[in-house]
Every structure is written in C-alpha cells, then in structure tokens.
Amino acid sequence: MSKLGFFERMLLPHYGDTGQITWAEIRVDREKCTGCSLCVRACPADSIMVEDQKARMKPREGNLLGNPGISQCMGCGDCVALCPSGAITLTAPYRWTRFFRTIDRGDPAPPRI
Amino acid sequence: MKAKTDTERLAQQYTATEEVILRRRSVRLYQKKQVPEFMVKRILEAGRFAPSAGNAQPWKFVVLRDPELIQGITETVVRLLKVFRAVLDYRRPGFFWLRPLTELFIRLNRYELHPVPFGAVDLIARGKLGLWHGAPTVVLIFKDVRGVGSPDLDCGIAGQNMVLAAHSMGLGTCWVSFAKTAFKYSLTWKRKFGISYPYKFISSLAIGWPQGSPDGMVPRDTHAVDWYDDGRRTTLY
Numbered sequence: 007m008s009k010l011g012f013f014e015r016m017l018l019p020h021y022g023d024t025g026q027i028t029w030a031e032i033r034v035d036r037e038k039c040t041g042c043s044l045c046v047r048a049c050p051a052d053s054i055m056v057e058d059q060k061a062r063m064k065p066r067e068g069n070l071l072g073n074p075g076i077s078q079c080m081g082c083g084d085c086v087a088l089c090p091s092g093a094i095t096l097t098a099p100y101r102w103t104r105f106f107r108t109i110d111r112g113d114p115a116p117p118r119i
Numbered sequence: 120m121k122a123k124t125d126t127e128r129l130a131q132q133y134t135a136t137e138e139v140i141l142r143r144r145s146v147r148l149y150q151k152k153q154v155p156e157f158m159v160k161r162i163l164e165a166g167r168f169a170p171s172a173g174n175a176q177p178w179k180f181v182v183l184r185d186p187e188l189i190q191g192i193t194e195t196v197v198r199l200l201k202v203f204r205a206v207l208d209y210r211r212p213g214f215f216w217l218r219p220l221t222e223l224f225i226r227l228n229r230y231e232l233h234p235v236p237f238g239a240v241d242l243i244a245r246g247k248l249g250l251w252h253g254a255p256t257v258v259l260i261f262k263d264v265r266g267v268g269s270p271d272l273d274c275g276i277a278g279q280n281m282v283l284a285a286h287s288m289g290l291g292t293c294w295v296s297f298a299k300t301a302f303k304y305s306l307t308w309k310r311k312f313g314i315s316y317p318y319k320f321i322s323s324l325a326i327g328w329p330q331g332s333p334d335g336m337v338p339r340d341t342h343a344v345d346w347y348d349d350g351r352r353t354t355l356y
Contacts, residue, residue, distance in 0.1 A: 008343075018222075018225055018229055021207075021208065021221070021237055022209065027234065044330070044331050047148055048148045050242075051238065078238050082145065084144050086338075087142075087144045087335035088144075090331060096337065100340075105229070106233070111341065112340070113356075114338040114339055114340050115338055116338045117141040117336050119130075
C-alpha cells in the first residue's frame with residue numbers, strides 16, 4: 007500500500023495551477039472519423055471539438071477559459087464506447103499530484119476475463 | 120460432472136449480469152422519447168430490493184417526469200452555480216484578489232471544491248454541460264438520516280441496483296449529484312416537494328433512451344489489490 011508524504015497531504019490543489027493534473031488523452035483516427043459530433047455532445051468535460059469535419063481533442067496546454075480552452079479529459083471512456091465508427095481510443099490515463107496524488111494504480115486495461 | 124462443465128464455461132464468458140456491469144457507461148445524450156411507465160416502476164423495484172444495513176431501507180425516491188419540473192430544477196442549479204463561480208473563480212482577469220479567499224474555502228471544503236467538480240461547475244454555469252442532459256425521467260434519491268450506520272451507502276447501493284436494472288433493459292442512466300445544490304442552498308424545491316427532516320438529498324439518476332449506442336467495454340485504470348494467500352502477499356493489478 008502506498009503512502010502519502012506529510013507535505014503532499016498539506017498541498018491542496020487550487021484552480022489556477024493545471025500542472026498538478028495530468029489529463030487523460032484520447033486519439034481520434036482521422037480516417038475513420040465521420041465528424042458526426044456525437045462525442046462532442048456527450049463529453050462531460052467539454053474536451054472534444056470538431057475541426058475540418060473531424061473530431062479532435064482540445065489542446066492539453068494553454069488557457070483553461072481561453073478559446074478553444076484546454077482539455078479536461080477524465081478518461082471516462084464515454085466517447086470511446088459511443089463512437090459509431092470506433093475511431094476513438096483512450097491513450098493516456100488521468101493522474102493527480104499533491105493532496106489528491108493517484109496512488110495504487112496500474113496501467114488502464116479493458117475488462118479481463 | 121455437470122457442475123464442472125458449468126465452471127469451465129464460466130471461465131470463458133461473462134454472465135449476463137457481468138455484461139451489464141462491464142458494458143455500462145454513463146449516458147449523457149438522450150432521446151426526447153419518454154420511458155414507459157412500467158419500466159420506471161420496475162427500476163424502482165430493483166431499488167426497493169437493495170440490501171441495507173439492519174434492513175433499515177433508509178431511502179426515498181422521487182420520480183420526475185414533468186419537463187417543467189426538470190427544467191425548473193435545472194434553472195435553479197445553473198443560477199446557484201453561476202453565483203458560486205462568481206464568488207470562487209479567481210482565474211478571470213482582474214479577480215486575482217479572490218485567490219486567498221478561494222484557497223481558504225478549498226481548505227475548508229476540499230472534496231466538494233476539488234478542481235474537477237469545480238470544472239463541472241464552470242461548464243454547467245456556462246451552459247456547456249446540461250444538468251440531466253435532457254433525460255425525460257429523473258429519479259431523486261433522498262436518505263432518511265435515521266438509517267442504520269451509513270444511510271448514504273445504502274442509498275448508493277439502491278441507486279446502483281436501479282442503474283443496472285435500467286441498463287439491462289437497454290435504457291441509459293447517469294448519476295447526477297449536482298442537483299444537490301438545488302436542495303442544499305435553496306428552499307424553493309424543498310418546499311415544493313415537501314422535503315424536511317429526516318430526509319436529505321443524496322443524488323439523482325437521469326434515465327432515458329440513449330442516442331446512439333453508448334454502452335460498451337472501454338479501458339479503465341487498474342488498481343493494486345493486495346492478495347494474501349498461502350501465507351504470502353502478492354500485489355495484483
């Protein structure tokens with residue numbers, strides 16, 4: 007079992023520093039994507055946008071409230087499951103530092119039998 | 120011999136219940152079509168038969184199928200979240216002086232003011248994320264605070280029963296706890312629904328027919344599991 011250090015426990019996150027979060031990442035296969043924008047409407051974190059008839063993830067760096075804003079993907083996988091053409095894959099997990107540091111986790115995996 | 124073949128078969132495929140559990144995704148895109156009444160009643164039955172500490176059954180369900188009510192609560196929540204955002208968001212230009220105050224609030228209420236729910240507060244207040252995502256049926260879950268042990272947990276178990284029952288029928292669901300603001304920081308809806316002691320809002324479920332086919336198996340984080348067997352400890356992922 008992992009433990010949190012004393013200083014980690016003292017360091018609560020705040021809204022200004024987005025560096026304390028590693029957002030999850032999706033990859034969109036541009037060949038398969040039809041630009042139907044179902045994923046854009048379903049995304050709870052407003053992390054996907056349609057550009058040139060193809061879905062893409064919002065940038066990971068930049069101003070949170072800027073245009074188009076930054077991705078706040080939590081890796082819920084809703085878009086992956088929803089995409090009718092199977093164009094979306096989850097490529098990176100969602101991780102925290104400081105007080106909320108993600109502990110005792112392995113790599114993401116689909117259901118295993 | 121039959122028992123053995125059953126076990127062998129089990130090792131190769133999921134049961135129907137496991138399929139529902141593993142394929143279930145939160146649905147955030149609903150069709151306008153209303154859910155038939157008998158299906159909602161059956162979902163409530165699944166909740167009624169949930170296990171609870173001391174068989175206290177410390178829950179109360181409120182079903183909303185009137186679009187005006189759903190819209191009304193949504194408007195209240197959006198209005199309240201706009202106020203929270205205005206008071207707490209120091210990232211807007213010219214509001215740097217709010218930061219010490221916000222950090223104090225975060226320290227006092229670190230889980231509810233976690234940056235992720237606050238991101239959702241921001242999205243809902245800006246109208247980029249709906250509250251119940253247009254679901255035609257909403258089930259509000261209230262706890263009876265006099266329940267045995269941890270009534271919150273019992274409500275969660277009942278809710279998960281309902282969610283799995285709904286998905287097994289081909290419906291979509293989403294847990295929505297943001298509706299709490301409408302019952303915690305406003306009297307309007309408590310009065311309207313007659314909610315008072317011992318009832319307290321826990322969470323709500325959006326239920327409806329999904330657009331597209333959102334259920335499916337996707338990758339998920341694996342968690343370290345300590346496994347004690349044969350006098351040794353191994354860590355599984």
